[in-house]
Every structure is written in C-alpha cells, then in structure tokens.
Amino acid sequence: MKTNLKQTTTSPGQGFISDLGALRARARDQMMKGAVTPSYPEADRKAIVELLNTALATELVCVLRYKRHYYSTHGIRAKFVSAEFLEHANEEQAHADQIAERIVQLGEDPDLNPATLLSRSHSEYDEATSLRQMLEADLIAERIAIESYREMIGFIGQRDPTSRRLLESILAQEEEHAEDLVDLLEDLPKD
Numbered sequence: 001m002k003t004n005l006k007q008t009t010t011s012p013g014q015g016f017i018s019d020l021g022a023l024r025a026r027a028r029d030q031m032m033k034g035a036v037t038p039s040y041p042e043a044d045r046k047a048i049v050e051l052l053n054t055a056l057a058t059e060l061v062c063v064l065r066y067k068r069h070y071y072s073t074h075g076i077r078a079k080f081v082s083a084e085f086l087e088h089a090n091e092e093q094a095h096a097d098q099i100a101e102r103i104v105q106l107g108e109d110p111d112l113n114p115a116t117l118l119s120r121s122h123s124e125y126d127e128a129t130s131l132r133q134m135l136e137a138d139l140i141a142e143r144i145a146i147e148s149y150r151e152m153i154g155f156i157g158q159r160d161p162t163s164r165r166l167l168e169s170i171l172a173q174e175e176e177h178a179e180d181l182v183d184l185l186e187d188l189p190k191d
Contacts, residue, residue, distance in 0.1 A: 035105045035162075044159045045106055051152050052103050052163065053111040055170075057120035058148065059096035060112075062141055063089050065126050069134040078131055081184055088138070088177055095170045102166055122148045132188055139181040145174045 036045065066089035073082040100110035111120070118125060123144050126137035149171040156164045 033107060036107045041159075048156060048160050048163055049103055049106050049108045051155065052099050052106075054120055054122065055149070055152065055167070056096055056099045056103070056110055056112075057117050058122045058145060059092050059099060059170075060117055061121040061123050061125055062092040062145070063096060065123070065141065066092060066138065068125075068127070069138065072129070073131060073134070075131070077188065081131060081135070081188075084180060084184060085134075085138075088180075091173055091177070095173070098166055098170070102163055106160075106163075132185070132190075135181055135185050135188065139178060139185065142174055142178040142181060146171065146178060149174060 066085050070082050070085040070089060073079075073085065100112075103110045123141040124137075126134065126141075128134045128137050149167050153164055153167050153171065156167070158164075
C-alpha cells in the first residue's frame, strides 16, 4: 500500500502525516465502516479476526473449565481454591467479552458456535475429580494460553496495534493466573 505523504508545516514536531484532504474524504465516504479504515488491509484484517476467534474459543473453554472446577470442588481445602477458580472464570469471561468486542470493531461477527468451540480452542476442557488434578489442568491450560498469546502478538506485530495491545493485556493476566495456580499447587499436599 503506497501512501502519499507530505510534511506538515502547521504543527512543528509532528513529522509526516498523510494527505489530510484525502484522509478527511475517506473518513466521510466510509464512515459506516467504523474502526475499519483503509490502513487495515483486507487480508490482514481477515487473518486477525480468525486469530481473535481462536482466542475467543480458547477463553470460552477456559471459562467452562474453571466454572466446572468451581462447582466440583469439595472439602475444607477446596473452599479457598474454589474462590480462585471463580475469580479466574470471571476474568476469562471478561477476556472473551473484550475479544468479541474487538472482532465486532473489525467489522465481523464473533464465532460463538458451541458445536465447534472445543475444536477451535487451544486449551482443553477437563473433567478431573481431584483438586490437584483440577489445578494441574488449569495450569497447563494457562501455559498453553500464554504461549498462544505470545505467538498471536508476534503475528499481529504492527499490523493492528489495538488488537495487539488487547492481547498483551490478556497475556499479562494469564501469566498472573499461572503464578496463582503454581502457588496453590505448592501449598496443596500430595495426593
């Protein structure tokens, strides 16, 4: 994509901007496209939406797994751990909501089809019965999410700074989740 650049003389220190007249005309002509501007090449936008739909599926599977673990824990030790499961489930749901909103901003619909959710997710659903198994399954899922998000961020690079920043913020929280789970596992007696 070739951009016609001219140096601005009205705002010192601002550097180069695109042709302001053309920029304003495009904004008016394509205003109903919302956030999707010509700076989003169609192929990049489609690839990023596909990637975001994968992240969305992963987050939703994580919500379901954490919710199952929350409701399936029993015993005195499990009370504290189940509260952590619920907190993580709620944070994963917030991630899913943020990702779905970003997909809409990019002019597409989020893929929430339950029939294909698990096959599109990077993480797995878990039906463990012991507290240790649940924590281990969640820690493995968080580690998968961490690596997946790092790869997604690398793929997006400078093509879509907004999506990249969103994934970076989610990655930071996934890393916190992993640390929380390691702490809980360390404090849990061996089965």
